[in-house]
Amino acid sequence: MEARFRTDSTTRGAYTSDAGIFRRVPAAVFEPETNEDILEAVSYARENGIPVTVRGGGTSVAGNAIGEGLVIDVSTNFNKVLEVDPEAHTARIQSGVICDDLRDAVASYGLTYGPDPSTHSRCTVGGMIANNACGSHSVAWGTAAENVVELTVLRADGSLITLQRGGTSDPEVTEQLRQLRDEWIADFRLELGQFPRQVSGYGLHYLLDENGFDTAKAFAGSEGTLGIIVEAVVKLVPLPTHRALAVLAFPDIFSAAAAAPLTRRPGITTSEGMGGDLIDALRISQGPDAGSSLPGAEILPETGQRAAGGWLYCEAVGNSAEQARQRAEDLLAEFGKHPEHATVAAVVVEDPQEMRALWKIREASAGLVTRLPDGGEAWPSWEDSAVPPQNLADYLRDLYALLDKYELRGIPFGHFGEGCVHIRISFNFGTEEGMDVFRAFIKEASAIVAKHGGSLSGEHGDGRARSELLPVMYSERVLASFRRVKDIFDPNNLLNPGILVDPEPFDQGIRPAPGQRKHEFLPMHSLPRDKGSLVNAVNRCVGVGQCRTSTDAMCPSFQITGDEVHSTRGRARVLSEMFRGELYPEGTGSQEVKEALDLCLSCHACASECPVNVDMSTYKSEFLHQHHKQHRRPMAHYSMGWLPLTSNLLHRVPGLARVANAVLGVEPIKRLVMKLGGVEADRSMITFSPRSFQSEAKKRREASDGPTVVLWPDSFTNHLDAEVARDAFDVLTALGYRVVVPGGFVCCGLTWHSTGQLTVAKKVIEHTVKQMQPWIDGHTPIVVLEPSCASMLAKEGPQLLSESELAATMATQIKTLGEFVEAHASSADGEHTWPFAQIDGQALSQVHCHERSRRAHGGSASVLSRLGVDESTIQTGCCGLAGNWGFEPGHGEMSRQLGERELFPRVRELDDATPILADGFSCRTQIRDGLKDEPEHRHKRGIHLAQLLKSALRSSR
Structure with missing residues (x-):
């Protein structure tokens, strides 16, 4: 990709905030590729008097990655690992390298990069150095500053300077820094660097002779106010060969905090703490509207009758599994010697997958705790305070008392072994009274942390959140030294103004403050978890940036483009600006907002993988519903959105489907129809089944002596791929069930929903519920073969019909075929009525994105395992077609690129005998279309689980 200078309002809206509470609309965004690009951009800004802010992954919680001038985003193109020196244990990198990418690049040498904040999968190393990030392993490996060897920095005057030890x-800058050090030497020794997590202000204590006059380390934590890091040489550490995780439960958070200093011992590399309420928040996030969200809570040790109010995660490492486990066991034994620090429960976990699941809880904390256990909102700002570890328990008691005083709530978590606490607090930014409480609380909390000898920031910097409060913890002389170092590097205050020196007020420009709701509208969905408000739903996105993680399924379009606009967070920011009405005064009529949402595939991955379950698919539908009240709909919304009804009408006339297929098979006619229908011309034309499955089902005999199961005739298997439904009918009958297929037009409304035709979607679902009323009883299974339809009936349908008890009841009866067959197999009679022969082979599964995000794949996976099928799954999530999205003009190329991430290459590798399982009609279409021009592979087809099960029926062999 080439450098891009962007001034469009869509891009500017996406960059208005980071992971904090602050809002600044940039004048422009620049994505450099080389040092020269950055130099040119800074020169332009300097000549025009435009302030400059550098941004990495945008995961800062203090508002130090946003600005009203030029934002330079180094994460898109400026992100190379330039050199690894395994002998010296160093790596030379560009500042936009993602932390995990660096770790992956050096892992083959048996090395890793020590600092690892919870956002390690998407934060940049340059940003970590700029904010002096630390992470869970700082007990062993220290802060980002302590892992810096050398920095190459672009100053505001356009000069490059190398910073290092000595x-x-x-020479001129070196002399100025020596003079600074000599003038303030006593102050630095008395006030700076008093404990490891004292990160607030500039790290000028590294200029002391006893610290090697290390100018690179002194620059770390300067938050982009002194210069722009273009290259860094960072220290690497040996990668632990074996790990074990000791998980300790305590009666309350204060007990966990008091016990944390005992965990600082050789072989223990983490000492992470969490409040017990975090587990409650986790279970809320795994509720009925949240999909599969985060696993891991079930691995935590049982606490019996005593509830756990606090937790510690302590990782032990060793040269062998036995040594790692022994160190973890020794730590547990240590607590037995201290009755005052007794645990409620404890366990040592050694399985890598279980450890990963437990760490995922901790790493998702920053998102999880933005929603309290009762569903209330909580916000960052008093986010990173730290005290000497031995003072942590007393500090937390005072902090809790202050929360009680102002009737606020929050769930603490963080690096307890180093005295650092993260907490999101239930501030009410929507009223002036709430703002008054916020101001008073922050001022008093600052005084409390200073009383305990602590730091306003224990990592991530002060930013806009805490810079104004620095006089609470530092003398006027130390503050004067901060001003002096700013003058040395950036005398004209071009770089990230308003932070650290001449700070902005900590309550200025808060994003969710009054005024955010100018263009709020009443959504069609009930949004019960957000009090019926789409603004509240959008505000779920606090900005932790999980959607920018390349290893997850979330945000497929971001994985292709690397563009913040096309991340879930970017879209949430644009929607937030739409409601505010300043950047997009047209509100829902804005074409810029529509552009930001255009590449959302409505895959629902964010509904489960986002720690706070942002559901951009639903928000997009709501926006399109409003937008097209003011603008004409594209033809694809009619040709694709109304496909269920047109297919139904087509099959009402005997023989008409065959005629349609024959006519549409003529190439010129096909091209004309697709052009008139507003769909991608290079897509394959759909074909209709000769007869609908409903018409065939009328002639089938039912196993009347068995329990009843309803087989849902979704539009795809009813009209376009009736073979799947026929096979499912045979499978259910062979299992001993009386299979009922509803007649008439029944539809989940999916295609209208995804195109934002919500009024029609609601009417369709209302009609469907009436048609289905004879079987809505709360217990009769309704087997839905199309995963997207199952998701729609179980999730969006009840929200659109929020007053309908029938819709809510029907949602509880929805089962996928895999879920139903697995439940049957696990029942008392299942063993006696298992009509399938063993397959004993391999299979590749493209799990439908709605099944993955909303219902999980466990039922199908279990059934395949019972059949002896060794299943491997596509890990990248959505196949890339995503229903109507992949047929819409302008989406074809990206749809193919999404398929090429993993799906198409994996299918090409398969031999012809290996089944390709794809329950989604779109997924099967994508496989067929993606390989249609490859003679050696174009015969390969995806099949539904129903078809595999039908082939395994003993009677069919």
């Missing part, structure tokens, strides 16, 4: 490449 001085800089510029």
Whole structure:
């Protein structure tokens, strides 16, 4: 990709905030590729008096990655690992390298990069250095500053300077820094660097002789106010060969905090704490509207009758599994010697997958705790305070008392072994009274942390959240030294103004403050978890950036483009700006907002993988519903959105489907029809089944002596791929069930929903519920073969019909075929009525994105295992077609690129005998279309689980 200079309002809206509470609309966004690009951009800004802010992954919680001038985003193109020196244990990198990418690049040498904040999968190393991030392993490996060897920095005047131990490449700057050190030497020794997590302000204590006059380390934590990091040489550490995780439960959070200093011992590399309410928040996030969300809570040790109010995660490492486990066991034994620090329960976990699941809880904390156990909102700002570890328990008691005083709530978590606490608090930014409480609380909390000898920031910097409060913890002389170092590097205050020196007020420009709701509208969905408000739903996105993680399924379009606009977070920011009405005064009529949402595939991955379950698919439908009240709909919304009804009408006339297929098979006619229908011309034309499955089902005999199961005739298997439904009928009958197929037009409304035709979707679902009323009883299974339809009936349908008890009841009866067959197999009679022969082979599964995000794949996976099928699954999530999205003009190329991430290459590798399982009609279409021009592979087809089960029926062999 090439450098891009962007001034469009869509891009500017996506960059208005980071992971904090602050809002600044940038004048422009620049994505550099080389040092020269950055130099040119800074020169332009300097000549025009435009302030400059550098941004990495945008995961800062203090508002130090946003600005009203030029935002330079180094994460898109400026992100290379330039050199690894395994002998010296160092790596030379560009500043936009993602932390995990660096770790992956050096892992083959048996090395890793030590600092690892919870956002390690998407934060940049340059941003970590700029904010002096630390992470869970800082007990062993220290802060980002302590892992810096050398920095190459672009100053505001356009000069490049190298910073390292002993001085800089510029003799004049070196001398100025020595003079600074000599004038303030006593102050630095008395006030700076008093404990490891004292991160607030500039790290000028590294200029002391006893610290090697290390100008690179002193620059770390300067939050982009002194210069722009273009290259860094960072220290690497040996990768632990074996790990074990000791998980300790305590009666309350204060007990966990008091016990944390005992965990600082050789072989223990983490000492992470969490409040017990975090587990409650986790279970809320795994509720009925949230999909599969985060696993892991079931691995935590049982606490019996005593509830756990606090937790510690302590990782032990060793040269062998036995040594790692022994160190973890020794830690547990240590607590037995201290009755005052007794645990409620404890366990040592050694299985890598279980450890990963437990760490995922901790790493998702920053998102999880933005929703309290009762569903209330909580916000960052008093986010990273730290005290000497031995003072942590007393500090937390005072902090809790202050929360009680102002009737606020929050769930603490963080690096307890180093005295650092993260907490999101239930501030009410929507009223002036709430803002008054916020101001008073922050001021008093600052005084409390200073009383305990602590730091306003224990990592991630002060930013806009805490810079104004620095006089609470530092003397006027130390503050004067901060101003002096700013003058040395950036005398004209071009770089990230308003932070650390001449700070902005900590309550200025808060994003969710009054005024955010100018263009709020009443949504069609009930949004019960957000009090019926789409603004509240959008505000779920606090900005932790999980949607920018390349290893997850969330945000397929971001994985292709690397563009913040096309991340879930970017879209949430644009929607937030739409409701505010300043950047997009047209509100829902804005074409810029529509552009931001255009590449959302409505895959629902964010509904489960986002820690706070942002559901951009639903928000997009609501926006399109409003937008097209003011603008004409594209033809694809009619040709694709109304496909269920047109298919139904087509099959009402005997023989008409065959005629339609024959006519549409003529190439010129096909091209004309697709052009008139507003769909991608290079897509394959759909074909209709000769007869609908409903018409065939009328002639089938039912096993009347068995329990009843309803087989849902979704539009795809009813009209376009009736073979799947026929096979499912045979499978259910062979299992001993009386299979009922509803007649008439029944539809989940999916295609209208995804195109934002919500009024029609609601009417369709209302009609369907009436048609289905004879079987809505709360217990008769309704087997839905199309995963997207199952998701729609179980989730969106009840929200659109929020007053309908029948819709809510029907949602509880929805089962996928895999879920139903697995439940049957696990029942008392299942063993006696298992009509399938063993397959004993391999299979590749493209799990439908709605099944993956909303219902999980466990039922199908279990059934395949019972059949002896060794299943491997596509890990990248959505196949890339995503229903109508992949047929819409302009989406064809990206749809193919999404398929090429993993799906198409994996299918090409398969031999012809290996089944390709794809329950989604779109997924099967994508496989067929993606390989249609490859003679050696174009015969390969995806099949539904029903078809595999039908082939395994003993009677069919």
